[in-house]
Amino acid sequence: MRILIVEDEPGIFNFLQQGLEEESFSVDIAENGNAGLQLALSGDYDLLLLDWMVPGMSGIEVCRQFRKEFSDTPIIFLTAKDTVDETIFGLQSGANDYIKKPFHFEELLERIKVQLRPKSGEHSLFNLGNITLNTENHQVLKNGKEINLTQKEFALLEFLMRNKGAVCRRTRIIERVWDIHFEYNTGVIDVYINALRKKLQLKADENYIQTIRGIGYMAKEL
Amino acid sequence: MRILIVEDEPGIFNFLQQGLEEESFSVDIAENGNAGLQLALSGDYDLLLLDWMVPGMSGIEVCRQFRKEFSDTPIIFLTAKDTVDETIFGLQSGANDYIKKPFHFEELLERIKVQLRPKSGEHSLFNLGNITLNTENHQVLKNGKEINLTQKEFALLEFLMRNKGAVCRRTRIIERVWDIHFEYNTGVIDVYINALRKKLQLKADENYIQTIRGIGYMAKEL
DNA sequence: TAAATATTTTAAGTAACTCTTAAGAATTGG
DNA sequence: CCAATTCTTAAGAGTTACTTAAAATATTTA
Numbered sequence: 001m002r003i004l005i006v007e008d009e010p011g012i013f014n015f016l017q018q019g020l021e022e023e024s025f026s027v028d029i030a031e032n033g034n035a036g037l038q039l040a041l042s043g044d045y046d047l048l049l050l051d052w053m054v055p056g057m058s059g060i061e062v063c064r065q066f067r068k069e070f071s072d073t074p075i076i077f078l079t080a081k082d083t084v085d086e087t088i089f090g091l092q093s094g095a096n097d098y099i100k101k102p103f104h105f106e107e108l109l110e111r112i113k114v115q116l117r118p119k120s121g122e123h124s125l126f127n128l129g130n131i132t133l134n135t136e137n138h139q140v141l142k143n144g145k146e147i148n149l150t151q152k153e154f155a156l157l158e159f160l161m162r163n164k165g166a167v168c169r170r171t172r173i174i175e176r177v178w179d180i181h182f183e184y185n186t187g188v189i190d191v192y193i194n195a196l197r198k199k200l201q202l203k204a205d206e207n208y209i210q211t212i213r214g215i216g217y218m219a220k221e222l
Numbered sequence: 223m224r225i226l227i228v229e230d231e232p233g234i235f236n237f238l239q240q241g242l243e244e245e246s247f248s249v250d251i252a253e254n255g256n257a258g259l260q261l262a263l264s265g266d267y268d269l270l271l272l273d274w275m276v277p278g279m280s281g282i283e284v285c286r287q288f289r290k291e292f293s294d295t296p297i298i299f300l301t302a303k304d305t306v307d308e309t310i311f312g313l314q315s316g317a318n319d320y321i322k323k324p325f326h327f328e329e330l331l332e333r334i335k336v337q338l339r340p341k342s343g344e345h346s347l348f349n350l351g352n353i354t355l356n357t358e359n360h361q362v363l364k365n366g367k368e369i370n371l372t373q374k375e376f377a378l379l380e381f382l383m384r385n386k387g388a389v390c391r392r393t394r395i396i397e398r399v400w401d402i403h404f405e406y407n408t409g410v411i412d413v414y415i416n417a418l419r420k421k422l423q424l425k426a427d428e429n430y431i432q433t434i435r436g437i438g439y440m441a442k443e444l
Numbered sequence: 445t446a447a448a449t450a451t452t453t454t455a456a457g458t459a460a461c462t463c464t465t466a467a468g469a470a471t472t473g474g
Numbered sequence: 475c476c477a478a479t480t481c482t483t484a485a486g487a488g489t490t491a492c493t494t495a496a497a498a499t500a501t502t503t504a
Contacts, residue, residue: 182234186453187453191492213461
């Protein structure tokens with residue numbers, strides 16, 4: 001994955017370059033707006049990190065021009081400005097996200113991953129003990145034998161397996177799997193967890209879907 | 223971290239409360255502006271979530287009044303209104319950020335963390351001797367082996383470890399972990415300290431949780 | 445289109461676990 | 475040694491999750 005950083009402060013872009021390269025991204029730097037746009041228009045990049053204020057053409061202008069040619073490449077603004085109208089202005093000019101300076105690198109990384117996720121296809125195969133989940137063809141196997149899951153069951157299992165080893169909080173599950181953003185007072189999750197465990201025939205010694213009482217659930221290798 | 227939500231729709235505040243509590247925030251609700259302001263002025267909160275439109279005093283008014291007394295506590299508006307001038311109006315009345323309804327819980331969470339970050343240092347990993355506590359996925363390890371704690375046990379250990387090396391007074395513990403703000407006269411803390419020591423299998427030479435007689439407890443490296 | 449089938453959600457009883465209380469035992473400090 | 479404090483245990487209350495069945499939706503088939 002290739003990332004273009006348009007930023008004039010060496011302190012910042014060196015820091016970013018090093019960090020992103022350690023995450024095995026390929027990083028290029030442009031130190032002013034014009035150079036940035038030119039590089040960006042080469043179409044070689046999967047994501048743009050634009051500083052709001054760079055010498056020459058401003059980050060916003062780079063964003064606008066670039067969007068005329070490439071409508072899909074995600075753009076994230078780095079900005080010291082934090083008033084809402086400027087942010088909205090930025091997003092209206094075609095950015096996908098913005099992050100205020102000073103920021104934590106971890107957060108930036110997270111946002112970059114969010115932007116790249118849909119395009120990169122990611123992995124389509126996930127494993128959990130003797131269970132395999134294939135998002136490509138929507139198949140779940142246990143010990144090589146196909147398990148027939150409904151859509152919601154599959155979506156829930158996929159979410160858990162994508163986050164293997166991490167606690168999946170109920171709120172997050174209801175948002176990501178059910179797309180419900182308010183009004184959560186239902187036991188659907190419990191019912192579906194139950195269905196999954198049953199269909200996967202998890203025995204006492206195959207506790208791959210653990211309950212974290214009061215919090216949520218976790219897919220975990222044993 | 224304590225958060226006050228001023229919001230009148232149960233669907234929304236229940237959802238928020240649950241989600242934030244899963245993220246180990248301590249949450250209080252006020253269902254109208256006046257009650258909200260009164261609670262807010264107690265100074266017990268680290269962050270305010272204000273609905274733009276609530277019965278009684280409006281969110282904006284709450285914000286204004288509150289700012290007179292507390293200039294540092296971050297305020298985030300929840301609002302259905304999305305026109306820029308109204309937003310600016312909100313920010314001028316002293317808010318730090320705003321988020322449009324309907325929003326994704328994770329975005330709100332992210333914004334809350336951004337606001338709290340400068341103050342909270344924002345660590346999710348804590349160490350104490352051979353014990354590691356991870357607030358992110360609610361896990362405690364001792365020598366790499368998972369220790370299964372209940373919510374309260376976890377909350378207590380987290381509080382002690384966040385304050386490693388400092389004496390935690392019983393009254394403070396009962397306030398922060400149990401959320402009891404009036405006179406306490408109970409032995410819960412003792413019971414839970416006992417449970418922790420037992421579950422963590424602290425041996426004679428692993429006195430990581432020390433008793434400060436007459437005062438409280440202290441997590442301490444040896 | 446209607447009937448049949450499958451999926452999703454709700455609801456309610458039950459089971460399992462967590463929290464709190466209380467009381468006696470043990471320990472500490474004066 | 476005595477009084478105060480803390481430790482330990484166990485039991486009842488309270489909460490959360492599990493399970494099942496039935497109702498509501500959606501999808502497929504005739």
